[in-house]
Amino acid sequence: MSLARVFTRALYGMEAPLVTVEVCLAAGLPAFTVVGMPQAGVREARDRVRSAIQASEFNFPRGSKITVNLAPADLPKHGARYDLAIAIGILAADGQLSESSVVSREFYGELTLNGELRGVEGMLPALLACRREGREAVIPLDNLAEAQVIREQQCVVGESLRDVVEHLSGPHRLPPVKPIAKTSYVYPGGDLADVIGQEQAKRALVLAAMGGHHLLFVGPPGTGKTMLAQRLLGLLPPLSDEEGLEVAAVRSVAGYEHRAATPQSWLQRSMRAPHHSCSAAALVGGGSPPQPGEISLAHKALLFLDELPEFSRHVLDSLREPLESGQVSISRAGYQAKFPAQFQLVCALNPSPCGHFDGTLASARASPDQITRYLGKLSGPLLDRIDMQVSVPRQPAVLQQQHQQQEPQTPLLREQVEAVRGLQLKRQKCLNSELETAQLADVCRLSDEDHGFLVSAIERFNLSHRAYHRVLRLARTIADAAGAEHISKAHLAEALSYRALDRLLQQLQDL
Structure with a gap:
């Protein structure tokens, strides 16, 4: 049995509580189970993650019983914002990524069936909380404008699951997000x-x-x-x-x-x-x-x-x-x-x-x-x-x-x-x-x-x-x-x- 932990955050009003994605690969009948109060959109991540990993030419552990726990279990989980964190957790548990490459980062993003990343709602509260914890945030390119609003941050953007994996494994690092420079304010409306x-x-x-x-x-x-x-x-x-x-x-x-x-x-x-x-x-x-x-x-x-x-x-x-x-x-x-x-x-x-x-x-x-x-x-x-x-x-x-x-x-x-x-x-x-x-x-x-x-x-x-x-x-x-x-x-x-x-x-x- 192998275990990996990856960090992400939920959306709870204006708050972004930390969610730990625990992935366990164990012997047994092949299965893919998500627990921890997942709503329908989160449960559907099983099919998106499997297809994204295979389309990105990584090994999906077919012969294992995969259990994904979204902790804390008493916090409802909504939407597809956990897709990337689940995929990274599976690759880390399978040994395709080192544990040290994911422990100091947080991952956000919805995965398409071909492995591309899509933006998610409520990214800014999550990035602010991630900054307070001193971790690096890995987010989709669609959320770049939100990330550029924050100053003094550690954040990188990727367009696909392959981009993120290559960033974690070392050969091709993703460029850090640069905050926007202050510009003159454009006053709306007429005179x-x-x-x-x-x-x-x-x-x-x-x-x-x-x-x-x-x-x-x-x-x-x-x-x-x-x-x-x-x-x-x-x-x-x-x-x-x-x-x-x-x-x-x-x-x-x-x-x-x-x-x-x-x-x-x-x-x-x-x-x-x-x-x-x-x-x-x-x-x-x-x-x-x-x-x-x-x-x-x-x-x-x-x-x-x-x-x-x-x-x-x-x-x-x-x-x-x-x-x-x-x-x-x-x-x-x-x-x-x-x-x-x-x-x-x-x-x-x-x-x-x-x-x-x-x-x-x-x-x-x-x-x-x-x-x-x-x-x-x-x-x-x-x-x-x-x-x-x-x-x-x-x-x-x-x-x-x-x-x-x-x-x-x-x-x-x-x-x-x-x-x-x-x-x-x-x-x-x-x-x-x-x-x-x-x-x-x-x-x-x-x-x-x-x-x-x-x-x-x-x-x-x-x-x-x-x-x-x-x-x-x-x-x-x-x-x-x-x-x-x-x-x-x-x-x-x-x-x-x-x-x-x-x-x-x-x-x-x-x-």
């Missing part, structure tokens, strides 16, 4: 100067970028709500190295396109804009094994929900907990996975089913009951978690102006955004939108007169305690943008002015 008029909405967009505030645009069709949302992405500063790795890890787990993605694209912010027909599992995450949803793919970036009332209320309410905690937990029987979800929410909606309503029935082709039912699809607790509600009205005067080339606004505004964000991080180690309740008393201190003004306004609008705290955070951002050390009444008044939907609902009740 804010493309939006004609809508000065209040532009101001709100800049404030949202400065403080990381959630934003809701309210207005009839064709007034520029979607265009405004797309311009927010260009106002945000580049991701730091640590944030970029977090974003890249989520995309890796979600199965980001290996061949289509460039190394730089893994580290870019993006705006996710799911259709309103998407399910709660598509938005939040789900499946078996659990996969990240749109909110996790928007981590450290933007989630844009257009036509907000057209989403199912159940789907929208599933956002409430991630908006508060910045992560989402997906539980299945015997399985729980956590994914990061620190996204900035940008929403857009029409004020009525017909699209037009400015507080008077003459402006709409719908009755008060129809408008109430339409807006009633949005729950109060969800709206409480949105800091800014901004009106984007029609502007007939703009149509009379001939469109001319405008000076770019976004680069200058982006510099202001970065400066204000730097001030917040220096003062409280987080953005204003992320301030804990205990921090508000110190960072957002008010005079007695200003506090009385805010309390009376909250009572007049019938807002919740959560909305009170969000108004405070927004006022802090407005004060930071103005270079003020303390929040004043003017800052509070501007923060309260971004309650367009609340005012619209109040007008609807008065009709």
